[in-house]
Amino acid sequence: MTAQNGRRRFKHEVIDATPGGEQLTLCLQCGTCGGSCPSGADMDHTPRRIFAMIDADMKDEVLSSNTPWFCVSCYYCSVRCPQEIPITDLMYTLKQMAIREGRYEQRRASDFSETFIGYVESYGRAFEMGLATRYHLFHNPMKMVGMATGMGLSLLQKGRMSLTPERINNIEQLQAILNKAKQLSAGGA
Amino acid sequence: MAEERVGVYICHCGHNIAGTVDVEAVAEWAADLPNVEVSRHYEFMCSSLGQELVEEDIKTLGLTRVVVAACSPHMHERTFRGACERAGLNPYLFEMANIREHASWVHAVDKEGATEKAKALVSAAVHRVVHHTPLETMKVPVEPTTMVVGGGIAGIQAALELADAGYKVIMVEREPSIGGHMAQLDKTFPTLDCSACILTPKMFDVGAHPNITMLTYSEVEAVEGYVGNFVVTVRQKARKVITDKCTGCGTCWEKCPIRVVDDVYEAGLGYRKAIYRPFPQAVPKYPVIDVESCTYYKTGKCRACQMFCPTEAIDFDQQDEVVDYKVGNVILATGYEQFDARRIPEYGYGRLANVFTSLEFERMVNATGPTGGKIMLRDGVTEPESVAIIHCVGSRDRRYNQYCSAVCCMYSLKFAHLVKERTGAEVYNFYMDIRTPAKGYEEFYHRLLEEGVRFVRGRVAKVTDAARGPGEEGKLIIQCEDTLIGKQRRIPVDMVVLSAGMEPRHDAEEIGHLFGISCSVDGFFIERHPKLDPMATMTDGIYVAGVCQGPKDIPATVAQGAGAAARVLGVISQGEVALEPIRAEIDEEHCSGCRICNTMCPYSAIDYIEELQVSRVNPALCKGCGTCVAACPSQVITGAHYSYDQVMAQIDGILIDVNRPVTAEAEVAAD
Amino acid sequence: MTANANGSYAYYPGCSLTKNAAAYDVSSRVIARALGFELNELTDWNCCGASEYFSLNQLPAYALVARNLALTASEGAKQVVAPCSLCYVNLYKTDKYMGDHADLNEKVNAALAAGKLAYRAGDVKVRHLLDVVVNDVGFDNVAAAVKKPLYNLRVAPYYGCLIVRPRTGFDDVEYPTTMDHLMEVLGATVVDFPLKAECCGGHMTQISDDVALELIRRLLHNATEYEADAIVTVCPMCQLNLDAYQDQVNRRFGTRFKMPILYFTQVMGLAFGMEPKAVAIGKEIVDARPALAKVTAEPPVQPKKKRRDKSALPMPSTEREG
Numbered sequence A: 001m002t003a004q005n006g007r008r009r010f011k012h013e014v015i016d017a018t019p020g021g022e023q024l025t026l027c028l029q030c031g032t033c034g035g036s037c038p039s040g041a042d043m044d045h046t047p048r049r050i051f052a053m054i055d056a057d058m059k060d061e062v063l064s065s066n067t068p069w070f071c072v073s074c075y076y077c078s079v080r081c082p083q084e085i086p087i088t089d090l091m092y093t094l095k096q097m098a099i100r101e102g103r104y105e106q107r108r109a110s111d112f113s114e115t116f117i118g119y120v121e122s123y124g125r126a127f128e129m130g131l132a133t134r135y136h137l138f139h140n141p142m143k144m145v146g147m148a149t150g151m152g153l154s155l156l157q158k159g160r161m162s163l164t165p166e167r168i169n170n171i172e173q174l175q176a177i178l179n180k181a182k183q184l185s186a187g188g189a
Numbered sequence B: 001m002a003e004e005r006v007g008v009y010i011c012h013c014g015h016n017i018a019g020t021v022d023v024e025a026v027a028e029w030a031a032d033l034p035n036v037e038v039s040r041h042y043e044f045m046c047s048s049l050g051q052e053l054v055e056e057d058i059k060t061l062g063l064t065r066v067v068v069a070a071c072s073p074h075m076h077e078r079t080f081r082g083a084c085e086r087a088g089l090n091p092y093l094f095e096m097a098n099i100r101e102h103a104s105w106v107h108a109v110d111k112e113g114a115t116e117k118a119k120a121l122v123s124a125a126v127h128r129v130v131h132h133t134p135l136e137t138m139k140v141p142v143e144p145t146t147m148v149v150g151g152g153i154a155g156i157q158a159a160l161e162l163a164d165a166g167y168k169v170i171m172v173e174r175e176p177s178i179g180g181h182m183a184q185l186d187k188t189f190p191t192l193d194c195s196a197c198i199l200t201p202k203m204f205d206v207g208a209h210p211n212i213t214m215l216t217y218s219e220v221e222a223v224e225g226y227v228g229n230f231v232v233t234v235r236q237k238a239r240k241v242i243t244d245k246c247t248g249c250g251t252c253w254e255k256c257p258i259r260v261v262d263d264v265y266e267a268g269l270g271y272r273k274a275i276y277r278p279f280p281q282a283v284p285k286y287p288v289i290d291v292e293s294c295t296y297y298k299t300g301k302c303r304a305c306q307m308f309c310p311t312e313a314i315d316f317d318q319q320d321e322v323v324d325y326k327v328g329n330v331i332l333a334t335g336y337e338q339f340d341a342r343r344i345p346e347y348g349y350g351r352l353a354n355v356f357t358s359l360e361f362e363r364m365v366n367a368t369g370p371t372g373g374k375i376m377l378r379d380g381v382t383e384p385e386s387v388a389i390i391h392c393v394g395s396r397d398r399r400y401n402q403y404c405s406a407v408c409c410m411y412s413l414k415f416a417h418l419v420k421e422r423t424g425a426e427v428y429n430f431y432m433d434i435r436t437p438a439k440g441y442e443e444f445y446h447r448l449l450e451e452g453v454r455f456v457r458g459r460v461a462k463v464t465d466a467a468r469g470p471g472e473e474g475k476l477i478i479q480c481e482d483t484l485i486g487k488q489r490r491i492p493v494d495m496v497v498l499s500a501g502m503e504p505r506h507d508a509e510e511i512g513h514l515f516g517i518s519c520s521v522d523g524f525f526i527e528r529h530p531k532l533d534p535m536a537t538m539t540d541g542i543y544v545a546g547v548c549q550g551p552k553d554i555p556a557t558v559a560q561g562a563g564a565a566a567r568v569l570g571v572i573s574q575g576e577v578a579l580e581p582i583r584a585e586i587d588e589e590h591c592s593g594c595r596i597c598n599t600m601c602p603y604s605a606i607d608y609i610e611e612l613q614v615s616r617v618n619p620a621l622c623k624g625c626g627t628c629v630a631a632c633p634s635q636v637i638t639g640a641h642y643s644y645d646q647v648m649a650q651i652d653g654i655l656i657d658v659n660r661p662v663t664a665e666a667e668v669a670a671d
Numbered sequence C: 001m002t003a004n005a006n007g008s009y010a011y012y013p014g015c016s017l018t019k020n021a022a023a024y025d026v027s028s029r030v031i032a033r034a035l036g037f038e039l040n041e042l043t044d045w046n047c048c049g050a051s052e053y054f055s056l057n058q059l060p061a062y063a064l065v066a067r068n069l070a071l072t073a074s075e076g077a078k079q080v081v082a083p084c085s086l087c088y089v090n091l092y093k094t095d096k097y098m099g100d101h102a103d104l105n106e107k108v109n110a111a112l113a114a115g116k117l118a119y120r121a122g123d124v125k126v127r128h129l130l131d132v133v134v135n136d137v138g139f140d141n142v143a144a145a146v147k148k149p150l151y152n153l154r155v156a157p158y159y160g161c162l163i164v165r166p167r168t169g170f171d172d173v174e175y176p177t178t179m180d181h182l183m184e185v186l187g188a189t190v191v192d193f194p195l196k197a198e199c200c201g202g203h204m205t206q207i208s209d210d211v212a213l214e215l216i217r218r219l220l221h222n223a224t225e226y227e228a229d230a231i232v233t234v235c236p237m238c239q240l241n242l243d244a245y246q247d248q249v250n251r252r253f254g255t256r257f258k259m260p261i262l263y264f265t266q267v268m269g270l271a272f273g274m275e276p277k278a279v280a281i282g283k284e285i286v287d288a289r290p291a292l293a294k295v296t297a298e299p300p301v302q303p304k305k306k307r308r309d310k311s312a313l314p315m316p317s318t319e320r321e322g
C-alpha cells in the first residue's frame, strides 16, 4: 500500500514541478520520444522507459540515470509526441530533482551546469573561458591540455574567446530577482 | 392552478442515481412542495411496473400533472408521456427532471451536493408543470420516397433494402460513379475476398433497380421541410455527355489527348483523361468531361471526343440541372476522406518518392490499378525487397485526430500478407497496439505471424533517406524505438506504406448543417444515441450510415446501412408521423407587422400575410426553437410549452432553498 | 517591413555574440543597416541561461529570462530580436509559458518584483532574426539588395533545433524551408539537406564526446554527401560545434571533412556586395575562402530537367491540405 502511495507521489512530484506536466499521465508508451532522441542510443533508458519507471515509482533509478543529462534539448520528442507531452521540460525537471537529491552519480553534467550558472549569477553573463577551465580542470585535466593546444587555442587565436568575464551594470537587481525566485521554488516549484 | 394535483416519482436507476443521490430524502422533501399530491421513489421508473405506478396514481388519485425525476428526457420522455396518455392524461401535462446526467453522474463525489441539486431540479419541474397546458400533436402523412446521400457501400446497402421492400429511393452521389472507397480496394480483410467481386453486383442492382433513381455527379443544394415531408434541391452537374445516346464504348477517352493525375479513384497513383469513366465497372457506365482539364473549355479547340464518338453523345453545351425532390426521409451515407499524410512531415510523404499512402497501395495491388497489381517502387519497375508498414498515421495522435480509425490495423495486416504473397519481401509492421476485435480478425493476425511478417512495437519517429553509413545508402530508414527491447532501431527498407486514418469529409459540417444535424468534436455526424440508436439523429427523418457516423469497416458499414433502412421502413409503414406540438404562435391582434421574425426563423417557418399585415407561423415547419419568441419586439410570440409563465415558474422552482423545509419556503415565495 | 511600422526592434545579442560568435553580431548589424531596419541593443541585458539554468532550477531560470523581457517592455519596444536560437527559444518559451501557466506567471512576477520589474506575457513579441528577414523585410526586398549573387556556391541550409522547436510557429518543425528560399534569392545553389533541423549536439560536447562527435559527424557526412560547399547556420551553438569540433571529428573517425560553417547573415552580406572582412569572414576555424572562391559571375547552367520515365508512377502533389 505504501509503495502504491509512494508511486503516486513521485509521479505527481514530477508533474507538479513542470509547466504543463499533467499531460504525462496520458503517455501511451508508444516510443516516439525514444525513437526521435538524438542521444537515445547512449542513454541508460530511453525517455519512454523513464516515464514507465516514474509510473512504477523507481525514483532512485530514474534520478541516477544519465537520461536527462544526455538530453540535448532538441525538442524533437516534444513536437512528435502523439499525446503532446512536454518531454523536454520533464527532462529539465528530472535534472533539477537529481541535483537536489544528489542522485546523479556521474556528476559531470550537473557540474557543467552549475559552473555555467555560477558565472551567470556573479556576472549576469556567461563566460566560456572560465567555464571551460574550471569545469575541465576538475573533471578532465587531459582535456584541458587539448583545450590549450587544440580547439581552445584556435578559438583564442581567432579572437573568439575572451580572457576576462563581462559583467552587467545592475547585477544587484538580477541577483535580487534570482534570490527571490530560488526562495519561491524551494517552497515547491 | 391551485387545484392541480401533482404526482412526483424519483427513480433510483438502480445504482446510477440512488448510489449518489439520497432518493428517499428527495421524495420525502418533494412531498411538501406546493400542489404535490403524492411523492414516491422507485427502483426503475422506466420498467413496466414503474410506468404502471404512474398510471395507477393518475386513475386512483386523480393526478392532473406528473413529474418523473430520472434520466435524460432524450432517453425516456416519450416513455412517460405514453404512460400518462394511457391513463387518460394529456401527455404534455408531464415534466421530466434529469437527476442522473445533471446530478448523480456529474457530482458522483459529492453525495450531499448531488442530493441538493436533485431537490432543486425536482422543485423546478413541479413549479413548471402546473403551468403546462394540454397540447395536441399534429399528424402528417409520410412521403414514402427516401433520399440516400452518398453511394458508397453504406448508401448502396440502404438503398437496396428500401427498394427491395417496394419503396422509391433517390440516390445522390457526388462522383461520376457510385461505389465509394470500396470500389478502390483490392482484397477485403479478413477473408481476402475480392472487393470488386462482391461490390459490383450490388452497384449493378442499384443502377438497374426500377425503384431507384440514381443521380450521379450530383450534390444536394438545399433542404426544406420536416420528417415525412422534405423537399431537397439537387444539382446534377452537366456530364457533357448525353446519356441516352452514349453506349459507354470508350472511344472518347481513348482519343482524348489530355491526361491528368486521378486524385480520387486512383488516389493520385494513376492517370485518367479529361473525359473519363473512373473505373471499368463504374455505374452508370457513362463518362463525364472534367471541364477544368479539357482543352476545349480553355482554347475552344480539340473536340476530339466529339468527332470520334460514334453516337454523337458529346454535348459541350449541356447545362447543370437543378431539380427538387419530395422525400419523407433522408439517409446520409457520405463516408470519409483519408487523412492527408503530408501533414506529418517526419514521415516524408510527398518528399520521399517511395513513401506511399495506404490508398495508393490499394490501387497498386489492384489488378485494374496503375501497375496492374504489381508491387513496385515509384519508378514503376523495381520490386521492393523490404517494406515497412506504419500504423496509426494521423490517428491516435492528439496533434491530428485523437480517435482510433478502427480499420487500419486490419488493412495493414492485409497489406503485409499481400506483399509476402506477391513479392516475398521482408515486411515490417510498426504498431502501438494491434487492434483486431471482430469475427475472424485475431485469427488473421495469427496467420500473419505464421507467414513470418515482422512486428515492431514502436510508433515510428521518422522516415529518412539520410544514410548514416554504408548499410543505409539508397534506402529509406525507419527510425524508432523498439519498445519491447527498449532500444532505438534504424531499419533500412525500400518502400514505406503509411496506414493513414479516416477523417470526416471536409464538408461534413456544411452537409450536416444543410440537413439540420451536427458533428461531434471529431467531425463525424452525431447519432441519436451512441449505443441504442446509432442510425437516427436528433433531427427526425434524418438518418446516418457508414463511416460518416464514425470509423468502421465494411461489415459494420453494411449493418448500419441496413439498420438505417429498417428505421426508415418503420416510419414509412406507419403512414404518418406525429409532429411535436411545441411550436410558436403569434398573437396576430398585437403583431405590429415588423417582419423581424420572418428573417430570424432558421426554418423559414414564418410567413407574412400581406392582406392582414401580420406574420403567421406555419405550424408544420416550426420546430419550436424559440428564436422568434426572443426576437419579437412587441413580445407577442409565444412558444407552446415554453411560455413565459412556464419558464419563470421553473426558474423560481430551481432557486428554492433546498435546505429549508418547503413550507417555510413556500410562504416566502408567496409574499 | 510591414510588421513593424518604424522598422526598429529591440536587439538581444546574447552572450555568444559578444565573443565567440562576434562574426554573427557584426554581420547581423550590417545586413540590418543594408536592409533598412534598426537593431537597438537592449540596455544591460543578461544571459538567457542557455540550457544550463533550466537544468538546475527552473523557476530562477524563467525569472532570469523574464528580466530581459521586462527590460524590453520597459524600453517601450514591442518586439525583441535574437539571432541566437537558444536565446530565442528561451525568450519565446518564457513569454509563452507565462501566458499559458498562471502559477508560473505569478511566481516569475513575484521574483521580478524583487528587482522592481514586472512583465505581462504577450507584451513583447519574440522574433528570431531569420524570421524578421524573411517575413518583415521579405524576399523581394532582400532580392533588391543583392549585388553579387552567389552563383555556383552550393550551400546546405542548417536550421538546427531551436529556431523551429518547440512549435514556434515561424517555420515547419520538421522540414523548414525559409532559409532555403533566402539562399536561393541570394543566388546560391541550395542543397536539399535532409538533416537541416537535426541536433548539432548542443551541450553534449561538454558531457559526452561519444554522443556529441557522432552527432556532428552525421551532419558533416550528410552535407558532404550532398556536395555542399558550406553549411549555413542560424545559431552560434551550431556554428561552434560544427566548426570548432570538426578537427576532433576528423581525428576520431578518420574522416577528412573541410566544411566551412557560416552564419546566414555573413552569406547575405557577401551577396549584398560587402567585403568579406565587413561580415567577419575569417573568424571561422575551418577556412571559408576556398568555398567562397567558387562563386562565379555567371549563373550555373540549369541541368536539363530529366524527363520522367514513362513507366514511373506520379508523385503525390506537394501542396498540403488543412
Ligand SMILES: Cc1cc2nc3c(=O)[nH]c(=O)nc-3n(C[C@H](O)[C@H](O)[C@H](O)COP(=O)(O)OP(=O)(O)OC[C@H]3O[C@@H](n4cnc5c(N)ncnc54)[C@H](O)[C@@H]3O)c2cc1C
Residues within 6 Å of the ligand: B149, B150, B151, B152, B153, B154, B155, B172, B173, B174, B175, B178, B179, B180, B181, B182, B185, B187, B188, B189, B190, B218, B219, B220, B333, B334, B335, B336, B337, B338, B358, B359, B362, B407, B411, B414, B505, B511, B545, B546, B547, B548, B552, B553, B554, B555, B557
Ligand atoms: C486503405 C484502406 C483499406 C481498407 N480495406 C478494408 C477492408 O479490407 N475491409 C473492410 O471491411 N474495410 C476496409 N476499409 C474500410 C472501408 O473503406 C470503409 O469501411 C467503407 O468504404 C465505408 O463505406 P461508406 O459508404 O461509409 O463510405 P465511402 O466509401 O467513403 O462512400 C461515401 C460515398 O459518398 C459520396 N459522397 C460524399 N459526400 C457526398 C455529398 N455531399 N453528396 C453526395 N455524395 C457524397 C462519396 O463520393 C462516396 O461515393 C479500408 C479503408 C482504407 C482507407
Ligand code: SF4
Residues within 6 Å of the ligand: A026, A027, A028, A029, A030, A031, A032, A033, A034, A047, A048, A051, A077, A080, A081, A082, A083, A084, A085, A087
Ligand atoms: S512519445 Fe509521448 S506518448 Fe509516446 S512514449 Fe514518449 S512521452 Fe509517451
Ligand code: SF4
Residues within 6 Å of the ligand: A033, A036, A037, A038, A039, A040, A047, A070, A071, A072, A073, A074, A075, A076, A077, A078, A087, A088, A091
Ligand atoms: S529533447 Fe531531449 S529527450 Fe527529447 S529527443 Fe531531444 S534530446 Fe531526446
Ligand code: SF4
Residues within 6 Å of the ligand: B252, B255, B256, B257, B258, B274, B275, B289, B293, B294, B295, B296, B297, B301, B302, B303, B304, B305, B306
Ligand atoms: S474536347 Fe476535351 S474531353 Fe474531348 S477529347 Fe478534347 S480535351 Fe478531351
Ligand code: SF4
Residues within 6 Å of the ligand: B391, B392, B393, B395, B396, B403, B404, B405, B406, B407, B408, B409, B410, B433, B434, B435, B499, B501
Ligand atoms: S486501427 Fe490500428 S492502426 Fe488504425 S488507428 Fe487504430 S490502432 Fe492505429
